[in-house]
């Protein structure tokens with residue numbers, strides 16, 4: 234092209250072109266980015282669409298710069314954040330989009346009064362929303378073949394990297410797969426965060442003045458889609474405005490009611506959407522206990538352990554109590570990896586039990602019915618039983634569940650209770666496949682067995698082949714897991730016997746005072762009522778156990794602990810998280826008991842990590858064990 238014509242065209246574009254920004258469609262196409270799967274492209278398009286519908290351009294202009302931090306610097310190949318500064322362009326006309334920059338200086342140099350300054354060699358990672366008619370054929374084909382979600386009627390995002398050459402020419406390239414991941418996490422996070430920006434007092438409502446926002450910093454967890462990461466992996470994204478603002482510097486004159494922040498950003502999240510997602514994951518704000526959709530919850534940026542409905546609650550909670558435990562929680566979060574069991578081949582993280590059960594093909598089957606809420610109309614202990622063992626285990630195949638039969642490998646050994654160190658050993662001697670999730674249900678009987686054989690150090694009756702009486706306080710769902718408890722009998726390997734007395738208010742009255750032999754060597758007696766009321770009618774136990782007991786949550790523990798103190802019988806407790814252990818120990822000390830067996834991770838905890846509604850702390854059924862009078 235002739236040089237003068239080119240200049241003319243440039244001026245023409247300047248004047249009548251697409252307004253602020255760099256214009257639409259660049260000819261790049263995500264399908265040709267190496268390492269980006271079609272499924273991830275779909276996720277990027279749906280994240281773009283979700284953000285588009287929150288309409289950030291209504292309030293945000295290019296001069297409103299945001300600082301972004303996605304995960305750790307070391308997560309990225311350059312060992313630094315790829316594009317740590319972002320702005321929204323097009324709010325005053327022209328194509329709506331997002332520009333992301335490698336530095337704040339780049340952003341400032343490039344941000345002109347009306348449009349983007351042509352600064353040579355500045356790279357801009359862009360998302361530009363473009364009408365279909367202006368989209369290059371390659372992108373049209375991609376949208377059709379992958380049936381990608383549109384952001385609005387006839388609007389699709391184009392992701393590319395733009396750069397002016399030293400001659401002022403505009404060049405585009407495809408983003409790298411890493412850059413696409415970066416922009417994805419930003420899209421997800423900013424959609425949640427930007428509605429929380431509060432309009433500042435100065436400059437407000439004066440004509441022609443740009444709205445200014447109060448300093449802001451927030452961290453949200455974004456879940457990588459399955460296509461780019463292991464299931465359930467989260468990345469913390471911190472967004473601040475203006476860049477460099479820190480949390481402590483925030484000053485807040487008025488405190489609006491937290492409910493304000495419960496409103497979804499726009500009408501985007503209609504009741505319809507919530508209903509259409511049958512496994513909506515609800516979290517609970519640690520401060521106000523309000524339920525908040527998982528996608529819209531925030532967590533403490535330092536420890537990442539506690540959930541909030543919004544920044545107001547976070548600030549209040551920080552002042553009132555979180556400040557003193559944030560460091561402790563951070564340490565607990567750092568044990569995530571240590572607690573993860575890597576020997577199993579089934580999903581070991583769940584957000585919703587129904588969903589997890591679906592994923593392993595066991596939803597609403599056999600004993601598994603007790604693990605989700607689908608059968609909650611049946612009281613504990615009254616779930617209709619299956620007659621065949623394999624049906625009790627949800628129709629698992631041979632080699633996937635423990636047959637109600639002796640341990641074959643132990644036939645020719647001396648009859649002694651089998652001592653186990655953990656799941657790996659158990660699965661091996663039972664010849665179970667590591668794809669079998671039965672550990673989730675066996676956690677209850679095997680935790681008891683572990684306590685009986687390993688944790689009671691002095692005069693261990695069971696190891697010596699004698700009878701052991703166990704008082705099992707507060708059973709609930711366990712009442713429907715009797716086929717799993719039968720496994721304890723086989724582990725005894727022809728020696729000793731166990732009498733378990735399950736005592737609790739959840740024992741159904743028609744089953745109270747009944748005995749079920751769940752195997753020749755294991756008997757289970759059921760007693761309805763509170764332990765403190767019933768203990769005197771029962772024979773003295775050798776050990777008391779309470780699983781997932783939530784000592785801090787129930788006032789009735791006071792009476793039970795008094796009995797344990799009076800009798801001096803060893804008692805073991807399991808709790809789901811370390812935080813619950815810490816609080817539980819306080820309850821025990823308060824009752825005058827001494828913790829003689831310190832808190833330890835339970836080798837027979839459920840391998841599936843779940844989460845408490847208001848916390849991200851590592852949480853497992855029977856996760857940790859500790860004891861008194863041992």
Ligand SMILES: [Zn+2]
Nearest residue numbers: 518521542546
């Ligand atoms: Zn709240």
Ligand SMILES: [Zn+2]
Nearest residue numbers: 533535536559
């Ligand atoms: Zn914290």
Ligand SMILES: [Zn+2]
Nearest residue numbers: 587605606607
């Ligand atoms: Zn269910």
